[in-house]
Amino acid sequence: MPQENQTIEGLDPAVTLAQAAGLAEHLQRIGVQWLPVADPDSAAALAEQLRFADGGSPEQGSEPASELASAPPAVSPPTAPPAAAPPPATAAVAGSAGAVPPSPAGTAPAFSLQSDSADPTEPYPGPSLAPDARAAELAKCSEQVAACTRCEILSQCRTKTVFGEGNVAPRVVFFGEGPGREEDLSGRPFVGKAGQLLTKMIGACKFAREDVYIMNTVKCRPPNNRNPEPTEIENCREFFQAQFEILRPEYIVCLGLVSAQALLCTKLSVGRLRGKFHQYFDSKVLVTYHPSYLLRNPAAKKAAWDDLQLMLRDAGLM
Ligand code: SF4
Structure with missing residues (x-):
């Protein structure tokens, strides 16, 4: 886990956040209870904890982390x-x-x-x-x-x-x-x-x-x-x-x-x-x-x- 203000190089914040949210949702679906619910608040909290590049700001051209979790395709x-x-x-x-x-x-x-x-x-x-x-x-x-x-x-x-x-x-x-x-x-x-x-x-x-x-x-x-x-x-x-x-x-x-x-x-x-x-x-x-x-x-x-x-x-x- 990175420390405060530390970025994770080589990772696409948007992709990683979506993967984490998807994994959490899947594990919850199959009965794993200890993971956070893959809802927007949890995803945003996860993004905050991980302090992705730019101190939590999305990379240029990517969607905001909260939108990634809350706005799946229709x-x-x-x-x-x-x-x-x-x-x-x-x-x-x-x-x-x-x-x-x-x-x-x-x-x-x-x-x-x-x-x-x-x-x-x-x-x-x-x-x-x-x-x-x-x-x-x-x-x-x-x-x-x-x-x-x-x-x-x-x-x-x-x-x-x-x-x-x-x-x-x-x-x-x-x-x-x-x-x-x-x-x-x-x-x-x-x-x-x-x-x-x-x-x-x-x-x-x-x-x-x-x-x-x-x-x-x-x-x-x-x-x-x-x-x-x-x-x-x-x-x-x-x-x-x-x-x-x-x-x-x-x-x-x-x-x-x-x-x-x-x-x-x-x-x-x-x-x-x-x-x-x-x-x-x-x-x-x-x-x-x-x-x-x-x-x-x-x-x-x-x-x-x-x-x-x-x-x-x-x-x-x-
Ligand atoms: S016989 Fe039974 S198992 Fe076979 S296709 Fe018909 S409903 Fe399905």
Whole structure:
């Protein structure tokens, strides 16, 4: 810790302050109680304590420290509340998936679920769990998924369900569409060619795959890699909502149209949704292109990188 009036050479005060505030917020989110709240007052106090260059004044061209903490990029609340449909286990649905069978007796979810009345503009309901408890809840949820037959076609076609994997206390969750052939065979998300590109995208963010959590909207492979039907997404909503409620990431990166529209309950295009933050409970949601799309349209990679940089800047990671 520097002494009074001592500056820290080689550090960008703005970047360091944003990183400190982001770290504090993340640790608080995963249940670490002793850190100061990452609010403007705490951030300003931190800046004062550290006595950055110019005795606490921001460098030329940078924003004031207090504004860094208090003025994050604009966050759009969800355009509509989460679907008010009844829980998938009892909902009557139309379409190729047919009516949803009730949950088998004795298989009621052991994990906590968001209620239909939960307001996605509010913080996640209930307390944040410690990592061990999160892992246990996710394991229970994964068992439910493995036994799930709500989608008649998908449950008959799948080889393995693909629940998701990664850090159970992540800053970032990457949220895709559904398993492909490789994922169906392995039971792991994003392990095919698109997965290799996603791994590179994660690496470009200076993360390892193990640092983040990766999951899909539907947990079973649609035949011939077709898009999941709306009814299938609704059938699986209970599961991905539970995952987010357990994980409570700081950021959710929606990869492609299906996951973005499912999470944000919108019909807008990726082009309309990307380039800004949306809100899902107290997670900031970023929408970008799916790696499969980027493989087919390499020219869109720059736009995807721009999206990720938006998150990295907001997180104080660049
Ligand atoms: S996609 Fe989801 S809801 Fe449908 S059968 Fe698979 S796990 Fe169940």
